[in-house]
Amino acid sequence: MDGQKKTPQVAAGEVQKNKQSSPKFTDISTTAEAQQLRIVAALRSGPKTTDDLRALGCYQVSARVFGLRALGYNIITDLFDGYAADGFSHTRMARYTLVGEPEGGAK
DSSP: OOSOOOOOOOOTTOOOOOOOSOOOOOTTOOSHHHHHHHHHHHHTTSOEEHHHHHTTTOOSHHHHHHHHHHTTOEEEEEEEEEEOTTSOEEEEEEEEEEEEOOTTOOO
8 A cells, every 4th residue: 555545435426424323413403303302492481483493593483383283282373573683674473382292292
């Protein structure tokens, strides 16, 4: 050998998978499931607006709430007009309230 490192050969179009030791999510993970976990944890302490949840790294909040409802979470959405964190006036901003969780335990 000439002392150079050999890199593994990967065929075109093939993705080399990175093996992780833990399937757990980090606090900044943007996977839908990780965002849903953060939303549920936040809503347990009281109602939150879309801006509140975005500040926690949750995006497409309405889609995440839709997914949580499909899992059995009872979440109420109240729409209101107001100013968002960006300083702009928005109509139909959302405030989410957790009313109930699925039987048998939460995530």
